[in-house]
Amino acid sequence: MKEIKVSDYAGIIMEALRKGILLTSKADDKVNSMVIGWGTFGINWSKPVFAVYVREGRFTREQLDKNPEFTINVPLGDFDKNIIAVCGGKSGRDIDKVREAGLTLAEPQVVSVPAVKEFPLTLECKIIYRQKQELELLPQDIVERMYPQNVPSTNPMANRDPHVTYYGEIVAAYIAD
């Protein structure tokens, strides 16, 4: 485990988001990772914050509402693309994604949610604020592109339900080994 200064890795995290990184949660003893392509790193309330955007119908949303902590897991170098297929295409509501994707969990430092050795750049986050986005406040072209009404919210490809923004205070940052 090597501690890092997150700002030194901001570019790597931004680039990795284009292909997908993991958002891992844990509730009722179930660890679950979902792929995210949206994420924001910055300062809020004078704290270092990583914000994630989770559609309302996701299993991950239920997990975060039960236990307001998560880890962000970013690949460094090559990784098994099956991880993205499983964690971005299937729901933890139906399967054990940790087993199916072959993830190796690592003990966290501060929060209760583990790190993922295959995606070793780790941000441990505690949720300090959450807010459901209001589609009425978004430009119409974004609403039409991102929130068409044809896929129900129980489907992993759901696109009709709005996102909930979770603001996670970054309480530890390191490369897991």
Ligand SMILES: Cc1cc2nc3c(=O)[nH]c(=O)nc-3n(C[C@H](O)[C@H](O)[C@H](O)COP(=O)(O)O)c2cc1C
């Ligand atoms: C590249 C990629 C990026 C994604 N980004 C997001 C995202 O930022 N927010 C979101 O709610 N879903 C996103 N998804 C969809 C979820 O990963 C997918 O619905 C997943 O099955 C949800 O898992 P869960 O039901 O176990 O929470 C993305 C999927 C892929 C493949």
